[in-house]
Amino acid sequence: MGAFQEKFEKAETAFNFEDVILLPGFSQVEPKDIDLRTSFSKNIPINIPLVSSPMDTVTESEMAIALARHGGLGVVHRNCSAEEELEMVKAVKRAESFIIKDVITINKEATVGEAAELMKKHKISGLPVVEGRKLIGIITGRDVRFTDPSIRVEEAMTKDVVVAGPTVTPEEAVELMKKHRVEKLPVVDNDNQLIGLITYKDVALRGEYKDASRDSEGRLRVAAAVSPFDLDRAKLLAKYADALVIDVAHFHNKNVIEATRRLTREVGIDIVIGNLGTKQGVLDSISRIEDVAGLRVGIGSGSVCITTEVTRAGAPTLYAVSQAADALEELGLKIPVIADGGIRSPGDVALAIAFGASCAMLGYVLAGCKESPSPMTIINGKYFKLHRGMGSQSARQKRMALDRYATFSKEIPEGTEIWVPYRGDVASVIGEFTSGIRAAMGYAGASNIEELRKKGKVAKIFSRREKSPSSQSIML
Ligand code: XMP
Numbered sequence: 001m002g003a004f005q006e007k008f009e010k011a012e013t014a015f016n017f018e019d020v021i022l023l024p025g026f027s028q029v030e031p032k033d034i035d036l037r038t039s040f041s042k043n044i045p046i047n048i049p050l051v052s053s054p055m056d057t058v059t060e061s062e063m064a065i066a067l068a069r070h071g072g073l074g075v076v077h078r079n080c081s082a083e084e085e086l087e088m089v090k091a092v093k094r095a096e097s098f099i100i101k102d103v104i105t106i107n108k109e110a111t112v113g114e115a116a117e118l119m120k121k122h123k124i125s126g127l128p129v130v131e132g133r134k135l136i137g138i139i140t141g142r143d144v145r146f147t148d149p150s151i152r153v154e155e156a157m158t159k160d161v162v163v164a165g166p167t168v169t170p171e172e173a174v175e176l177m178k179k180h181r182v183e184k185l186p187v188v189d190n191d192n193q194l195i196g197l198i199t200y201k202d203v204a205l206r207g208e209y210k211d212a213s214r215d216s217e218g219r220l221r222v223a224a225a226v227s228p229f230d231l232d233r234a235k236l237l238a239k240y241a242d243a244l245v246i247d248v249a250h251f252h253n254k255n256v257i258e259a260t261r262r263l264t265r266e267v268g269i270d271i272v273i274g275n276l277g278t279k280q281g282v283l284d285s286i287s288r289i290e291d292v293a294g295l296r297v298g299i300g301s302g303s304v305c306i307t308t309e310v311t312r313a314g315a316p317t318l319y320a321v322s323q324a325a326d327a328l329e330e331l332g333l334k335i336p337v338i339a340d341g342g343i344r345s346p347g348d349v350a351l352a353i354a355f356g357a358s359c360a361m362l363g364y365v366l367a368g369c370k371e372s373p374s375p376m377t378i379i380n381g382k383y384f385k386l387h388r389g390m391g392s393q394s395a396r397q398k399r400m401a402l403d404r405y406a407t408f409s410k411e412i413p414e415g416t417e418i419w420v421p422y423r424g425d426v427a428s429v430i431g432e433f434t435s436g437i438r439a440a441m442g443y444a445g446a447s448n449i450e451e452l453r454k455k456g457k458v459a460k461i462f463s464r465r466e467k468s469p470s471s472q473s474i475m476l
Helices: 003-009 061-069 084-097 112-122 141-145 170-180 200-208 231-238 254-266 280-289 309-310 315-330 346-354 392-403 427-446 449-455
Strands: 020-021 038-041 042-045 050-052 073-075 126-131 134-140 183-188 193-201 223-226 243-246 270-276 294-297 337-339 360-364 376-377 382-387 416-420 458-460
Touching: 020 231, 020 346, 020 376, 020 427, 038 126, 038 270, 050 061, 050 294, 050 427, 061 073, 061 084, 061 427, 073 084, 073 392, 084 223, 084 231, 112 126, 112 141, 126 193, 134 183, 134 346, 141 231, 170 200, 193 200, 231 243, 231 254, 243 254, 243 294, 254 280, 270 280, 270 315, 270 337, 280 315, 294 315, 315 337, 315 346, 346 360, 346 427, 346 449, 427 449
Parallel strands: 050 073, 050 360, 073 223, 223 243, 243 270, 270 294, 294 337, 337 360
Antiparallel strands: 020 458, 038 042, 126 134, 183 193, 376 382, 382 416
16 A cells, blocks of 8 residues: 555544433433533633633633623733733732722822723722821722812821721621621721722622632632743733633644743743644643643634635644544643533533543633623524624724734634524533533533543444534624
8 A cells, every 4th residue: 555545544533522422321320410520721710611712802801790790701812001901800800809909099189070080981880088098088989979079188088998908808808798788898907008909899709609719818710822832921911810721723834833931931820832733732832831831622623614725734633632642641741621612502511621621611602691701683583692703804994903913924714703593691601511511411420520530431433424513603
């Protein structure tokens, strides 16, 4: 046999979700008792195996907040300036923190009008008044609403402020706020220097979302996408985000790997690399980069991808997951694998886990939610939201105008734009997915994610299914 014929004979099978099925196994668990806790990256645990794509029709702060509240994690997109991306991350961190550290303050010489402006700009309802860092009062929405905007803050503020010390617990804070009927509690040290702020809303919400993904300070977790060549942005975001995701279409590339190696040395938080598609890609990347905290895998299977149509190159998500898992097994390493691209149903997530993934990344499914930043439209009486590939013409145009690192070596668009059916809020979609994943795990006989990965058995199927729900979408 000639060498080229042999290439075909020895070719691997690049399978995807439509090619396999999860087999029923002996079960001892009820779906309600199944534990969905898993990891996004080495040091970032999450409570459900669902994270969102860094795409500008999917993840900005509203999506990231909603997802973290329900136990998942959002990765904010980078198709904007570094400052805008940082603002999105900060908004998630501020959303429900117990003690807010970067408190927005005002000084006593400012006017009431300026205080009102500041509150409006940051969507907050009160400002500690400081002299240097010393707390001297507090001014709230109530104080400014009926006061002449030209008078000084000092005259309108409450001087007798109820405060807490740095070691206050959430329970003590609630008690103090209830007792004094205040909604904001500045935190001060022994010299009355302001070191933080507690709001009633934040402490109350902590009780409401018990399964939320939170950091050690009780703030919602969030990750941010970066280019491997934009070290300044990475350093800026690393001060606030829980993890960074190196966001390139083809990670297995000399320049990308080298740039990421430099970046990981300068940035002290978890770095997820991707996208990768083959075992060799994972081996080469991990051997050259010291501390890889996560792998994002799958190339060309996304709902808005036309990479494979254009280039005939790609690594279907499920195949890519199995390749990454095999590489990690060979190296004896435990690094979470994120299955990315083409996920439509809870069963797809279960299959990805059975092949070695820790969690799944959703673009299409979440683009259709209320909390996605994309526009909504009505077509033939039905609601749709826009979803576009980050390699689509319009997304690339926006990036070219903004980001000097986005000089394209590739001239052809590799993404498209579609209208996806509106599917309500994130809470209901997450509910639908977690029930479905639990049901799938029940069939497979797995009581937790690790067990599904180890015990989940699959069978090949030969009747190809349609590349389904996208047929409900409308191409632009
Ligand atoms: P879904 O199917 O969930 O996939 O919408 C989301 C993932 O698709 C990838 N992505 C792209 N792939 N061209 C591509 O080939 C693109 O323009 C593009 N934009 C996003 C990305 O990995 C995302 O998480």
